[in-house]
Amino acid sequence: MVEEATFDFTLGDNDEALRKLRRAQEMAPGCFEAWHAMTEVYVSMKDYDHALEAATRAFELRPEDIHINTSLSRIWMHKGDKQMAEHFGAKARTLGWKEELNSEPEEDSGLA
Template sequence: MPSQAEALYLEALQDYRDNKSSDAVVKLRRAVEIAPGLEDAYEALSVVLYNQNQYDDAIAVIGKWIAVNKDSAMAQTNLSRCYAAKGMIAEAEHAQTEARRLSWKADLKGKRATLPKIDHDERISRFKQVIEFDPADVLGYYSLATAYQDAGMLREAMETFLKAVEVDSEHTSSYLGLGMSLETLGDSQKAAGIYEKGIKIAEKKGDILPLKKMEARLRILKNNTKS
């Protein structure tokens, strides 16, 4: 049974789907008052306020979210969108850079850590909910694709990584994920093409970690073709 804060969060999602944005905002604000650590509620509240063009209020909410979790890449991504909407380009670029840094940090930490058993169904359901709430959220698609990948659902992972690069054609980590998914599914030729495209974008953006990984995968594919 969900807690009071979680129940308010779920009710707010339904209100938003029913075009009752004001009711959703009230419930989400109450949810984070009751449970200041409920990050999903901060995420939802910032998106609702952003979609209402209440950018300053959204930025304030994201500030509280970051105070709860300074390592949230999603918070920095949402912050970047708000700054961009206000025309604060330098601040938007800084927040986006921080989002990429935190994503890489989480990726490296995940590879070093010994993780407990993962509830794949719960992760997949949670990220589907994020996408349903904001279909333009590239990190939602990327996270869902990664969850599919971890669960061994390779076809679903490939299709979701593909959707991620459709939503954001410069999200280099999704190009890496898409290429690796295609490799696993046996389509090395398409994977090589995806890596080549992703490498060009990563070079332009200065996304070093995805760049190095894609270059390494592409070299392996080319060497395998020669042998």
């Protein structure tokens, strides 16, 4: 269902995407992907209040997800709260660094 909604969103059918995402949330309220996708649809529509509601729910489900922290930073910046935007932006950067440190080292290309 989330994949179908994402497809609708990419085709510019935000209403259909939101309808499918709401249905997905009714069927599985703990579906992080549905909440995060809804966040991005609302951000694209510049509906930052609804985007914040969806992002907050996604964050409650996965507070250590780099993508939702990045989304929250963007939303707060659009809403004019620089302090909150910086808070979530810093958290996203920290999560990115952790991910980088925990990943397998890349093979040396000899170009460094």
